[in-house]
Amino acid sequence: MEKRQKIILKEAIANYIQSAEPVGSKLLVEKLNFSVSSATVRNELKTLETLGFLKQVYTSSGRIPTDEGYRWYVDFLEESDTLSPVSAVNTQLEIIAVQKVKTTLNHVAKVMSSLMDYTAIVLTPDIYKMALKVVHMVLLDLNKVLVVLLNNLGDNQEFVFNLRQRMSQDELNKVSQIITAKMEGMPFFESSDLVLRHLVNEFPNYASVFEVLNQEVERLSSFHETRESINVHGVSKMIQLPEFKNVEMTKNVLTELEENRFLTELISSHICREDGRVVIGKEFNNEKLEECSLVISPVKSRGVQAGAIGVLGPKRMKYSYVIPLVKQISDQVQHYISDRDDG
Amino acid sequence: MEKRQKIILKEAIANYIQSAEPVGSKLLVEKLNFSVSSATVRNELKTLETLGFLKQVYTSSGRIPTDEGYRWYVDFLEESDTLSPVSAVNTQLEIIAVQKVKTTLNHVAKVMSSLMDYTAIVLTPDIYKMALKVVHMVLLDLNKVLVVLLNNLGDNQEFVFNLRQRMSQDELNKVSQIITAKMEGMPFFESSDLVLRHLVNEFPNYASVFEVLNQEVERLSSFHETRESINVHGVSKMIQLPEFKNVEMTKNVLTELEENRFLTELISSHICREDGRVVIGKEFNNEKLEECSLVISPVKSRGVQAGAIGVLGPKRMKYSYVIPLVKQISDQVQHYISDRDDG
DNA sequence: TATTAGCACTCTACAACGAACAGTGCTAAT
């Protein structure tokens, strides 16, 4: 591809992203102050169309980018270092360091969605997969016990259950120690059934606690899908964009955002690899999201995947703004989350 | 209003609710197996129109209900005991009693939204307003402290903060006792600033803890709006209804659902009074929601307002199904939530 | 050989028009 073609393609896509209107040769010669006529540009556009980067909505309409065109544009952006600066986001990001990871991520997503017209997405960590560091059990009431699970993210989950028989805090401490010793480094919610059953036999004194605890954990596990799900912010702004005039499409996208099984898995799988942080149109392999693009960035804590934040918008997304924004914010969140263990 | 008029009005509204099409005299004589002609029904319809219960979309179209018509219909439904039975909901509502109130309410809303094509709304309790029952502080790590606040709902909130200096669990217990003694019955998050400042002077030994704690509580308070907000489930199904063909209107409703300041206040104010659990169209006093109706029911725990669940849908809502459903579910949730203290 | 001007051509968007139709209001008869 020649240099002039690249310039034209870039300008064409950038223009379409801004206007949502098919771009024609005339407009392009105006925008680029080229010393060529519209006819020349037309020829180049035709070449770019045969190359598969642009397409016409109908015979002799202006051109709009194909998915491949967007892909080229995005890769081009990432290559060049001339990313538009994302300034003064920090002031809005006064993240409360002691907040839990989940809350923090959601807060950040809310802030992020306020910075643009797209939907911010957070994938909160799957707590059922996180490795246990230590268990604390606290007697709250006569028979009410608070279980605190510290995990390898430096984060913690809690839940409450009711004892069948009275126990002292000392006894609970012992039980906590036993569980911690057995399960450190293991995913608590996933392994607890096996381990707790075993402990019932091993420590008949505390059999009752282990049994009840196991019961409650099992019950909690039925909430699994709830806890693993993604959260979204800023849908209302997004659906005001012209591409969402089409009700059918809007419906499709909202359905995926709400059911979120597909997106959850997609994000989970995508953030593992370093490349491909942008998903465009057909790359979703999902008809309902074919008109959308997704920019996603993982958030790690202590080297462990702690979730992800991202942006879902129309394919005609302001990539040059969103990509660095998401990157910067995720870096910052990561920084904050990691910090909170020392402070 | 005569008996026949009532029957016609009820049937007309019920029909419109089902079909979303203006109902004409011909259809009504078919539906009701009256021994009268369509002309007679037409006359009655005209009367009902002058009474303000029905209106025409245009000259000589069929009739659709006015807001007043819906209001009459709803009040009529509540009066008569012939509410359609809501069956077999229980099986879907295996509420985990030990879950926190907030999680429970959200879970229930999710289930509820699966039972219909409208949006389920939960108003979770404003934890900043809840009265404190007892404070527990647990040393998690060397300098990490978990604070557990039990409140008057039988529910609890937790947060973690970092100590500036090392403290033993015994010391923390003492601090917890001091705070509990001072603040029992008070809204913790609202009053803590004043009280903690005072405690800094009163117990110079622990001044540092009180100071740090106060700092953290203050920080947490900036999340206030986040915590008070409503949650919604099932938007995607709702926007597939014919009334949401209009993009402008869909946008408006989604905006209100997302910004949710208005709805939060509306629900808060409405659930205080025993009457008026149904809000119809203009009764919202909000243009954006003029095409919607809301059925809402409070959820109490220990006699204290613990939140609310409700349903937002088009004015053409299946009131005869939704009203008893919401009522039944909220009763049940209330039951579960209250139970969990004894079990 | 690369570029350009010019022109015919294609397709859309949009408004205007008309027919089909559903449902009414009115009147006169029962």
Add this chain to the structure above:
DNA sequence: ATTAGCACTGTTCGTTGTAGAGTGCTAATA
């Protein structure tokens, strides 16, 4: 009080026509 009949009204939907944007091609030009 009810009804049959009919004229009337306004919607909906498909058609048609026009204006306009933008292209592709060709022949001329540097």
